[in-house]
Amino acid sequence: MYPSDFEYAAPTTVQEALELLRQNPEAKVLAGGHSLLPAMRIRLMSPPLLVDIGKLSELKGVRADGGVAIGALTTYHDLEASSELAQRLPVLVECASNVGDPQVRNRGTIGGSIAHADPAADMPAVVLALGAEMKVVGPNGERTISADDFFVDMLQTALEPGELLTEITVPPMPEQMGAAYEKFKHPASGYAIVGVAVMVHRGADGNVSDCRIAVTGAGPRAQRARAAEDALKSGMDVAEAAARASDGLEYIGDISASEEYRANLVRVLTKRALTRAMEQLR
Amino acid sequence: MEISVTVNGKTYRHNVPPRLLLVHYLREQLNLTGAHVGCDTSQCGACVVDVNAQSVKSCTMLAVQADGAQVTTIEGLATNGAYHPMQESFWEMHGLQCGFCTPGMIMSATALLQRNSNPTDAEIRHALEGNLCRCTGYENIVKAVRHAAQQGRAGSNGSMHQGAKPEVPESAEELEHPRRDDGVPEKPETVGDWEGENAGVDETTPMGQGGM
Ligand SMILES: Cc1cc2nc3c(=O)[nH]c(=O)nc-3n(C[C@H](O)[C@H](O)[C@H](O)COP(=O)(O)OP(=O)(O)OC[C@H]3O[C@@H](n4cnc5c(N)ncnc54)[C@H](O)[C@@H]3O)c2cc1C
Ligand code: FES
Ligand code: FES
Numbered sequence: 045m046y047p048s049d050f051e052y053a054a055p056t057t058v059q060e061a062l063e064l065l066r067q068n069p070e071a072k073v074l075a076g077g078h079s080l081l082p083a084m085r086i087r088l089m090s091p092p093l094l095v096d097i098g099k100l101s102e103l104k105g106v107r108a109d110g111g112v113a114i115g116a117l118t119t120y121h122d123l124e125a126s127s128e129l130a131q132r133l134p135v136l137v138e139c140a141s142n143v144g145d146p147q148v149r150n151r152g153t154i155g156g157s158i159a160h161a162d163p164a165a166d167m168p169a170v171v172l173a174l175g176a177e178m179k180v181v182g183p184n185g186e187r188t189i190s191a192d193d194f195f196v197d198m199l200q201t202a203l204e205p206g207e208l209l210t211e212i213t214v215p216p217m218p219e220q221m222g223a224a225y226e227k228f229k230h231p232a233s234g235y236a237i238v239g240v241a242v243m244v245h246r247g248a249d250g251n252v253s254d255c256r257i258a259v260t261g262a263g264p265r266a267q268r269a270r271a272a273e274d275a276l277k278s279g280m281d282v283a284e285a286a287a288r289a290s291d292g293l294e295y296i297g298d299i300s301a302s303e304e305y306r307a308n309l310v311r312v313l314t315k316r317a318l319t320r321a322m323e324q325l326r
Numbered sequence: 327m328e329i330s331v332t333v334n335g336k337t338y339r340h341n342v343p344p345r346l347l348l349v350h351y352l353r354e355q356l357n358l359t360g361a362h363v364g365c366d367t368s369q370c371g372a373c374v375v376d377v378n379a380q381s382v383k384s385c386t387m388l389a390v391q392a393d394g395a396q397v398t399t400i401e402g403l404a405t406n407g408a409y410h411p412m413q414e415s416f417w418e419m420h421g422l423q424c425g426f427c428t429p430g431m432i433m434s435a436t437a438l439l440q441r442n443s444n445p446t447d448a449e450i451r452h453a454l455e456g457n458l459c460r461c462t463g464y465e466n467i468v469k470a471v472r473h474a475a476q477q478g479r480a481g482s483n484g485s486m487h488q489g490a491k492p493e494v495p496e497s498a499e500e501l502e503h504p505r506r507d508d509g510v511p512e513k514p515e516t517v518g519d520w521e522g523e524n525a526g527v528d529e530t531t532p533m534g535q536g537g538m
Contacts, residue, residue, distance in 0.1 A: 045366055052327065052344035052390050081386050082368045085347075094344065098391065121380075145456025146434065147374060147383045233369070234455065 047084035054096040058103075058181060058208065061095055065206045066183055068093045073208065075117060075156035078148050103155070103210055108132070111216045116155025116209045120144075123154060133214060135223035135241065139170045142227055144234050155209045158194070161201045161265060163296070164235040168195055168266035170225055172258035173241035176214045182207035198264035220246035222324030226313040228261075230300060236261040237301050238309035240269075240289070242317040244276070246325045252276050257314060262306045263294035272314055282322060286315035329393040333358065334402030342389045348382075349373040351389035352399060360400035360429045364458070371457030374430040374437075375399045381437035383456065400429035403436070412436050412474045421470030423461035431457050435471045443478055445471070 055061040065071055071093035074080055083089045097103065103117035106126045112133055114123070123129060123140035130137055143149055143157075143166050157167040158178065171178075172191040180187050182204060189202050196202055203209060227239040238261040247253030255276045257269040272289035276282070290310040295303035330339045333356060340355055352358045352375065361384050364372035373385040376398040403410035412432050415421065422428040431454065438445060438453035445453065450471045451464070459467060 046347070046350075047345045049343065049345055052388070054390075077388070077391070078368065078386055081347075081388070082366075085366055085385075096391065145371070146437065146453055147371065147381050147386075147456045148368070150380045150382055151386065 045085050045087065047081070048087060048090045050084075050091055051093045052096065053093065054099050056099050058100055058210070061097055061100065061208060062181065062183065062206065064093070064095045065208070068095075069205055071095050073097055073159070075159075076119060076152040077156075078144070078152040079156060079160045079162065097208070109213075112214045114154055114212045114214075116159075116211060117153050118155070120149035120152050120154070121146075124149065132217070133174070133223070135174070135225055135243075136170060139166050139225045139227075139241070142166065142225075142229075148234075154212060158212065159201060159203060159209050161195055161199050162235070163198050163264050164230070164233075164237070164239075164261045165266075166225070166227060166236055166239050166260060169236075169239050169241040169258040169260035171212055171214075172266045172268065173223065173225075173243045173256045174214045175243070175256055176212050178202075178209055179211035179213060180207050181210050192268070195265040195267075200265075218245050220325050222321035224317040224320040224324075226317040226320075228309050228313060238262050238306050238313055240310060240313040240317045242314065242321050244318070244321045244325065251279065257289060257318075259289070259293060259310055259314075262290075262310055263296050267293055269293065269310065269314060276318070282315060282318045286311055286318055289314035327390050327393075329390055331389075331392050331395055331397060333397045334399060344388060344390050346389040347385055348375075348377075348387045348389050348392050348397075349384035351392075352384060352397070358399050358401050362426055362429060364426060364430075369456075369458065370427070371430040371434060371454075372427050374433040374457065376433065376437065379440075381434055398433075400433060403432070410436070411477050412439070412471070415470040415474035415477065416467075419466050419470035419473050421462065421467045427457060427459040427461075431459065431467055435467075435474065438471065439475055439478060444475055447472065 053064050055064060070091055072080060072091035074094040074096040097117060100117060103115040105115050105118055106128050107113050108128055120140040120143050124137055144152065154167055157165050158171060161168060176191045178189045178194050180189060180203060183206050194202050223243040225239065225241045227236045230237050241258045243256045244252055245254040255273045257272050258266055259269050260266045269289040271291035272285045275285035275288050290307035295306055297303040327344060328339065328341050330337060338356065342351060349361050349363055352361050361375050362372035363385055364370035368383055368386040371383060373383050374381055375384045377392055377395050403413060412435055416428060416432060434454055434457050442449060447468055450468050
């Protein structure tokens with residue numbers, strides 16, 4: 045079907061984009077369009093104006109700045125092709141290459157995925173596990189939102205109306221770091237029925253010094269599996285920690301998978317992801 | 327909005343409404359009906375074309391987003407009346423039954439071979455994840471892509487069917503539009519006014535053609 049009628053603007057500067065958003069509170073930002081246009085085609089959304097940010101080239105690309113900064117408009121394809129990420133944060137490459145299909149990856153952007161906050165999207169789990177920060181610019185200037193505060197509810201984030209997500213920054217990582225993403229795909233849509241992203245650090249004493257585990261697909265938004273994190277940090281082994289991964293999470297069951305089934309997937313995928321992440325520690 | 331798009335080497339200018347999807351622009355304004363519309367959910371891949379050398383689903387892109395772009399559709403693959411090696415391979419390996427998914431499959435498959443000239447079967451399947459086929463069970467499609475890759479490596483330009491041509495009417499009278507010398511149908515360059523041509527048609531089918 046066709047989207048219903050709308051106006052279209054393709055600003056060439058961030059300031060221009062912000063001004064358009066300020067003047068049109070009902071307007072929607074158009075990035076890769078791979079969540080927004082399908083929703084508009086079935087008339088789930090009918091914004092009166094699309095502000096296409098595709099021409100804002102300053103929002104594209106990956107750069108190292110102690111940690112890593114990723115422009116919101118960077119496509120999955122560009123993440124997959126980034127040698128910077130392959131070297132420093134291969135978990136992002138791994139995750140990107142398992143999103144959708146090649147055509148989705150050619151158009152879809154990391155910023156669009158995070159701003160959209162689909163409960164089954166992959167990137168929210170990975171940026172949450174990595175402890176990333178979202179750089180946002182809006183009518184009141186710039187601010188930074190931690191991933192922990194960003195994902196509020198189903199399709200709901202801490203972004204205020206008129207704000208643009210500009211960059212995702214991942215803090216510098218210690219030498220002894222491992223990270224992995226495990227996804228159980230919905231066979232038709234390719235989205236995660238459950239996805240689990242993990243990051244582990246090892247201290248000088250050889251013990252796990254930090255651990256973050258983030259789950260997507262199980263409930264309304266990406267969420268931390270804190271019980272398993274605490275278990276691993278307290279010295280339990282991977283199997284014991286993973287057995288606790290499903291504790292304390294919110295769940296949503298649907299025709300594809302019940303709540304119990306999702307909880308089981310959380311435990312299984314956490315074990316697999318932690319096992320792989322621990323193997324990366326030298 | 328006025329856009330200028332180069333499709334299969336020819337530049338067009340049209341005035342289009344922002345909500346016009348690229349696939350409908352190609353099919354209904356340019357008469358390039360090779361890209362199909364098989365779904366409403368961006369999942370089937372029947373609409374795949376290249377935009378600026380990137381494989382995309384043309385149902386999930388606005389025509390206005392293609393302003394200034396170079397687009398290649400399935401109609402642009404044949405050269406001088408001879409099929410592209412990938413088209414030949416689909417023919418040779420029986421990579422199609424009803425043919426509905428085939429233009430998209432072939433466009434995705436050629437995009438794969440451009441970045442990886444020697445893919446494994448697993449890589450072929452991964453690259454075709456965005457293309458659904460209800461007929462073949464995919465086996466012969468994978469064979470066709472493998473075959474095209476082998477042909478490419480053998481240095482052949484793939485002319486298994488020597489001189490094979492898409493079947494086209496021969497006389498100018500039979501043609502709605504004049505053809506280029508190479509037998510590819512040509513639509514005259516026009517500046518069409520979209521709103522004007524289609525004023526007042528059904529809200530859900532602005533082209534006056536339903537049945538998606
Ligand atoms: C067939 C198919 C399969 C898919 N499979 C998967 C999958 O397996 N895993 C997965 O995670 N995703 C999947 N997706 C979704 C895909 O990843 C989307 O591309 C992504 O969710 C949205 O990114 P986008 O750039 O396309 O954003 P858009 O669709 O352009 O925008 C999405 C929303 O975010 C807002 N937005 C976008 N960018 C910004 C910004 N910088 N600042 C503020 N707001 C912004 C828009 O206003 C809109 O509300 C799939 C999509 C399709 C069509
Ligand atoms: S019509 Fe484009 S993906 Fe189905
Ligand atoms: S050949 Fe019929 S859908 Fe693929």
